[in-house]
Amino acid sequence: MKLHTFPRGPNPRRVHIYLSEKRLSVPCETVDILKRDNRKPDFLARNAVGGVPVLELDDGSHLAESVAICRYFEALHPEPPLFGTTPQEQGRVEMWIRRAELEVMVPTGLVWAHGSPLTRSVFPDQLPEMAAQSRKRVARGHELLDQQLAREPFLAGDTFSMADIVAFCTVDFGAALVELPLDPAHEQLARWHAEVSERPSVRD
Ligand SMILES: N[C@@H](CCC(=O)N[C@@H](CS)C(=O)NCC(=O)O)C(=O)O
Structure with missing residues (x-):
């Protein structure tokens, strides 16, 4: 598993704060969006929309969208709940x-x-x-x-x-x-x- 990210960006930052609240550690690779590396073909193959963050799963598939990535982790690690329980x-x-x-x-x-x-x-x-x-x-x-x-x-x-x-x-x-x-x-x-x-x- 690997998180493709640009930690200073407001959308990737959501995932970093979420993971820290859950005390989860995920290997990260920084994508330099200032150099437009996220608009190059190898990155677009991971996320056709081109934004970070993108989570690469162990089966080689990818999940984009910061909230979707956090929901994925929430399903795996429900405690402490950050998406509500009832x-x-x-x-x-x-x-x-x-x-x-x-x-x-x-x-x-x-x-x-x-x-x-x-x-x-x-x-x-x-x-x-x-x-x-x-x-x-x-x-x-x-x-x-x-x-x-x-x-x-x-x-x-x-x-x-x-x-x-x-x-x-x-x-x-x-x-x-x-x-x-x-x-x-x-x-x-x-x-x-x-x-x-x-x-x-x-x-x-
Ligand atoms: N809705 C997406 C937005 C992703 C997004 O726009 N990320 C910004 C960084 S904060 C980005 O990659 N910007 C550079 C670009 O789109 O080329 C999410 O929540 O993950």
């Missing part, structure tokens, strides 16, 4: 994973692609208007998370879950690289962000 918990975790992806990660990615000088060489047809609109969507996504975190300590309830991992990696990426800092008005999002930042799986 049907209700599992539904809530899934709901907040989807919301973190669709309401926050998608627009954050669009700001990254269309509004960052760091990606201009990769996306020469940047649309500043798309970046501006997506910034507003990110603000609404942060608001959604903030409201939920005013009700519950973590996104899916009382316990830390995969939904927190997905949302945290997204919010952190936005703040660090996409000029999408946390709004001081989002006090619960800031409280949660500070708490999750202190988890050994995130800090180390």
Whole structure:
């Protein structure tokens, strides 16, 4: 088994935090996405979509998509649960994973692609208007998370879950690289962000 990864990327980072929470160790090979190694034919043979992370299994097959990779490990190692245990918990975790992806990660990615000088060489047809609109969507996504975190300590309830991992990696990426800092008005999002930042799986 081997994880093809670029640990600083927000999507691979989810898997690294997940594995650390589960105390699982998996051999890793870094793919230099800055050099576009993930767009070369040998990598595209592993993942036709071209992104990292990709998990190579011992039978030579591959699994892509960060959440799918974590679900694979969850089925093999259910404890401690990070996708919920009861049907209700599992539904809530899934709901907040989807919301973190669709309401926050998608627009954050669009700001990254269309509004960052760091990606201009990769996306020469940047649309500043798309970046501006997506910034507003990110603000609404942060608001959604903030409201939920005013009700519950973590996104899916009382316990830390995969939904927190997905949302945290997204919010952190936005703040660090996409000029999408946390709004001081989002006090619960800031409280949660500070708490999750202190988890050994995130800090180390
Ligand atoms: N939905 C995928 C997204 C994968 C993805 O876009 N990964 C980024 C790194 S954070 C990447 O490989 N970017 C370089 C590229 O797509 O060429 C997942 O969750 O794994």
